[in-house]
Amino acid sequence: MPAGTLVLYTDQPARRADLLRALEQIAPCTTLGAAEPPPSATCIALVADLDLLVPAPLTGLRSLIASTPDLPRVFLMRSMGTRSLSAARGLGGRLCLPAETPVGTVVEALRAQIRPPAAPPKPTAPVAGSAPGVPLVAQAADRAGAVIASLLESARASGTVDAALVNESLDPILGAIGVGGLTAWLETVRAYDDATYQHCLLVAGLAATFAIDLGFSATDRQLLVRAALVHDVGKAKIPLAILNKPGPLDPAERTVMCTHAALGHEILVKAGGFDETVLAVVRHHHEMLDGSGYPDGLKGDAIPDIVRLITVCDVYAALVERRPYRPPLPAAEAMRILHGMKGKLDGYLVRAFERSVAGT
Ligand SMILES: [Fe+2]
Ligand SMILES: [Fe+2]
Structure with a gap:
């Protein structure tokens, strides 16, 4: 895992303590409001937990994305409707998950982007049961x-x-x-x-x-x-x-x-x-x-x-x-x-x- 900090841009920090704890399993995490400037430390991934349908300045978030366009990221969506999704896509949000997605799944989705696996092998037999840690x-x-x-x-x-x-x-x-x-x-x-x-x-x-x-x-x-x-x-x-x-x-x-x-x-x-x-x-x-x-x-x-x-x-x-x-x-x-x-x-x-x- 590369050294650096995760960034959680959220408009409800008090309610996302569970998410913050889960993200810190990957790396130290900085929690910010959407208008706050990104940290000076190297950022290795971004989670945006924002209501994109509510008009609010997103200057900090936009500045981070502009300076690191390939930064791994997950958008947690309050709504999976068309307007909300196109707002997320406008910010380069390729992976948009509902806000209620279990925090473990969010962590795994992020890990998979930070260290992308090689193309999956061609499977030859059914995978039995659940592999822990796989999204x-x-x-x-x-x-x-x-x-x-x-x-x-x-x-x-x-x-x-x-x-x-x-x-x-x-x-x-x-x-x-x-x-x-x-x-x-x-x-x-x-x-x-x-x-x-x-x-x-x-x-x-x-x-x-x-x-x-x-x-x-x-x-x-x-x-x-x-x-x-x-x-x-x-x-x-x-x-x-x-x-x-x-x-x-x-x-x-x-x-x-x-x-x-x-x-x-x-x-x-x-x-x-x-x-x-x-x-x-x-x-x-x-x-x-x-x-x-x-x-x-x-x-x-x-x-x-x-x-x-x-x-x-x-x-x-x-x-x-x-x-x-x-x-x-x-x-x-x-x-x-x-x-x-x-x-x-x-x-x-x-x-x-x-x-x-x-x-x-
Ligand atoms: Fe066919
Ligand atoms: Fe077909």
């Missing part, structure tokens, strides 16, 4: 990543998968999204160096967020996240040279890639234990309302709502994820493209999805 979000992502890895590995090797395995990661994902919010989830899963794991985790996080915001029952939330996690299982049967090609696919390669939807459906039917809804998502998540999708060219009402919902999450995830040949698209640009797919995507769901993503 909730990272822990859920690791567990879900391990499930996806195991799923793809077994589909690749034997052409079948274990339905029960998928269920292990549903509650951790929903819990991590509920506590950490979508922003923290996206930040965490973007560290995965395997494009397919990263994509499935992104789609699962987006689906969990969407399901929570749409007021789905616990059972339906789990169903949606289960479908999201396995939606691309057919990619296990796509040659790695195509799957991991560090550039856009040519038409012949694209044709091969498009077989993943039908292949995934076949794998899950053979495995047994997956309900009809999940099977429909896996086979039809690339169908478009105008019939231009694949593999069956379904149109309009022939595409069930839950499939349409995952399709929206899937298209958005593909746009905002990191690719070897292009940086992730900003959220606003990705939403613009989704709105432009009129006639192909369900416009009502795209608008609801936009509200959901913006509100987290």
